[in-house]
Amino acid sequence: MGDSTKSINIGYTDEFGSIIPPIYISSIYKYIDEEGSKKSDRNITIKYYREENPSLRILERVLSSLENTEDSLVFSSGMAAISTIAMNFLNKKSRVLLLKEMYGSTIQLFENLSNKFGITIKKVFPSDENIIKELEENHYDLAIIESITNPTLKVIDISKIGNIIKRVDTNIIIDNTFATPILLKPSRYGFKLILNSTTKYLSGHNDTMGGSISGESNLINDLWEWRRLFGNIQQPFEAYLTLRGIKTLPLRIKQQSENALAISEFLIDNSKINRVLYPGLKDNEYNKIALNIFEKPYFGGVLSFELKGDLNQTKEFLRNLKIIKPSPSLGGTESIVTLPSITASRYIDENDKKELGISEKLIRLSVGLEDIDDLINDIEQALSKI
Ligand SMILES: Cc1ncc(COP(=O)(O)O)c(C=O)c1O
Numbered sequence: 001m002g003d004s005t006k007s008i009n010i011g012y013t014d015e016f017g018s019i020i021p022p023i024y025i026s027s028i029y030k031y032i033d034e035e036g037s038k039k040s041d042r043n044i045t046i047k048y049y050r051e052e053n054p055s056l057r058i059l060e061r062v063l064s065s066l067e068n069t070e071d072s073l074v075f076s077s078g079m080a081a082i083s084t085i086a087m088n089f090l091n092k093k094s095r096v097l098l099l100k101e102m103y104g105s106t107i108q109l110f111e112n113l114s115n116k117f118g119i120t121i122k123k124v125f126p127s128d129e130n131i132i133k134e135l136e137e138n139h140y141d142l143a144i145i146e147s148i149t150n151p152t153l154k155v156i157d158i159s160k161i162g163n164i165i166k167r168v169d170t171n172i173i174i175d176n177t178f179a180t181p182i183l184l185k186p187s188r189y190g191f192k193l194i195l196n197s198t199t200k201y202l203s204g205h206n207d208t209m210g211g212s213i214s215g216e217s218n219l220i221n222d223l224w225e226w227r228r229l230f231g232n233i234q235q236p237f238e239a240y241l242t243l244r245g246i247k248t249l250p251l252r253i254k255q256q257s258e259n260a261l262a263i264s265e266f267l268i269d270n271s272k273i274n275r276v277l278y279p280g281l282k283d284n285e286y287n288k289i290a291l292n293i294f295e296k297p298y299f300g301g302v303l304s305f306e307l308k309g310d311l312n313q314t315k316e317f318l319r320n321l322k323i324i325k326p327s328p329s330l331g332g333t334e335s336i337v338t339l340p341s342i343t344a345s346r347y348i349d350e351n352d353k354k355e356l357g358i359s360e361k362l363i364r365l366s367v368g369l370e371d372i373d374d375l376i377n378d379i380e381q382a383l384s385k386i
Contacts, residue, residue, distance in 0.1 A: 003066055003182055004250045011061040011243070023240045024055045042071060042217070044224070051228050055236040059243045060212075063202075066181040066246075067194050067214040073223055074212045074239060078177065078197025080232035081211030082106055082144070085195065086113060087226050089142040089171050094119050097134055097143035099126040101356045103150050103175070103197075104347035110144075111347075125355060128157040132164055140170045144195075147186065148178035148279070151304050151340035151364040152357050155279050155286035159293050162189025177201070177331075178302060182253040183294045192216050200331030201301070203245040204252055208238045252333070252369065256301030259375065260367040264303050266376050271308075272383050277357075278303035301367045302330055304340070306359060313386045314339070314361045320382035323374055330366035335375055340364050 001009075012021040031037050031047035039045055041061070044052045056074050063072040075081040086109065090096070096110055100123045107123070114121050122138070124130040126149050135143060148155050158174065165172060174186045177197045186194045196202055198210035211234075213223055227233055234242075257280065264278035279286040280299030290299055307314050318326050318337055327336040328343035338344070341353065341360045348358065367375065 001065075002250075006065045007062060007246045007249055010065040011058040021055065021058050021240070021243065023236045024053055025236055049236075050231050050233055053233070053236055053239075056234055056239045059234075059239045059246075062243060062246055063181075063196075063212050063214050066249075067176075068181075068185055068187045069194065069214040070217040071220040072212055072214040073220055073227055074198065074210055074234040074242075075227065076211070076232045076234050076238075077209045078103075078175075078195070078199055078211035079105055079109070080230070081195055081197075081213050082109060082175075084223055084226045084230060084232065085142070085144070085173055085193070085213065086110065087230070088223055090117070090119055091141070092117055092119075094141040095139060096121050097131070097140040097170070098123045099131075099145055099149065100124060100352040101126050101149045101152060101154065101345075101348065101358070102144070102146045103177075104345050106144065106175070108347040123352070126154045126156055128160040131156070131161055135161075135164060135168045135170055135172075143170050143172045144175065145172070146175045146178065147184050148300060148302075150178060150344055151302075151362060153178075153277050153279055153286070153300075153302060153304060155290045155293070157289045157293060158184070158186055158191070159189050162186075162191065165190045165192070178300060179294070180249065180253060180300075182250050183257075183296060183298070183300055185295060187214075189293075193219055198242050200329065201253065202249060202331075203238075203242040204249060204332055205241070205245055206329065206332035206334055208241040208245075210234050210238050210242055253301070254296070254298060255369055256367050257296075257298035259369070259372050260301045260303050260365075261299065262372050263365065263367060263375060263379065264305075266379070267303075267305050270383065272386070274306040274308045274361075276303065276305045302364060303367070304362055304364045306361050306363065307383075307386070309361075309386055311361055314363065317382050317386050318363070320385045321378055322381070323370060323378040324365070330364070332366070333369045335366065335368035335370055337363055337365050
């Protein structure tokens with residue numbers, strides 16, 4: 001079954017014949033003891049919403065189907081999912097491998113945990129060679145990587161990392177938020193736990209928050225227990241909105257990728273532009289890796305670029321945009337821009353930022369679904385004023 005069919009048809013069957021799932025807002029369910037109680041399809045008693053909720057279960061089944069994993073869990077945000085991973089896998093003195101470039105709050109979370117509980121963190125420049133070398137030469141309890149890094153869009157060849165997963169004794173988590181299961185399916189390469197901020201592309205309309213973890217049932221069962229204890233489960237209405245958004249995920253990813261490529265090609269030819277980072281550009285150093293490992297011949301809806309001018313001119317350009325809005329998120333139907341050095345990347349070490357190419361002038365553009373001519377005209381008129 002293809003991803004579009006999965007995203008529309010998996011997850012819900014109803015005894016009354018309703019095709020669109022109801023939202024289960026009940027926080028309590030009839031329960032005396034296990035005998036005769038209602039169970040979810042993963043055999044968990046449905047008695048209290050913080051533990052198991054039918055609305056969330058529908059979304060979890062769709063996510064498992066798209067990620068090709070045994071099971072999934074949804075959380076109140078991407079960070080809730082990452083915190084739950086941390087609590088599940090870390091002990092006093094654990095060793096954690098991270099990337100120098102990843103979502104800034106992920107780095108900050110582990111640095112705070114390290115200060116509090118004596119956990120050791122090592123961060124490497126994002127590349128398959130560096131990650132493999134570290135995992136083979138040193139012991140790590142937990143490693144978290146991103147498939148496409150934020151914000152310079154480095155694509156990590158996860159097929160190579162997949163080759164060592166069975167050999168190393170490390171729980172490796174892949175954050176697939178930028179790629180989504182439409183572009184990249186880490187389970188194909190042996191990854192056992194895949195994380196998504198569903199706030200972004202999966203829900204896709206900038207009106208909800210959530211996070212998900214998909215993977216092997218035994219690991220998901222352990223994480224389920226932490227979700228119950230932390231109480232960081234998703235709200236039913238958020239799950240419903242995400243489920244509704246997912247139905248158009250394959251279409252959106254295709255169109256947003258096409259729009260992002262068109263804008264990248266427009267920018268690269270413009271004399272006011274210093275550099276453009278987008279794996280879809282033929283001379284981008286990650287283009288070949290992306291073509292090898294992505295499910296589709298397109299490259300996602302985010303690109304980053306720098307103007308030739310200084311920071312003030314860069315900010316003036318952002319203020320001049322009329323259709324594209326300034327906001328620090330990504331993955332929705334609206335095109336939005338941000339300066340990652342003061343938003344998503346602000347917790348990345350200053351030296352690391354230099355090495356990674358995250359300058360204060362770098363602009364990240366999450367391309368939406370507006371008409372491409374309007375987006376390009378908007379950028380052109382904003383550039384003409386600086
Ligand atoms: C790659 C990545 N992972 C995780 C997160 C955290 O997700 P949330 O904002 O839903 O907590 C983000 C947020 O921007 C992100 O970009």
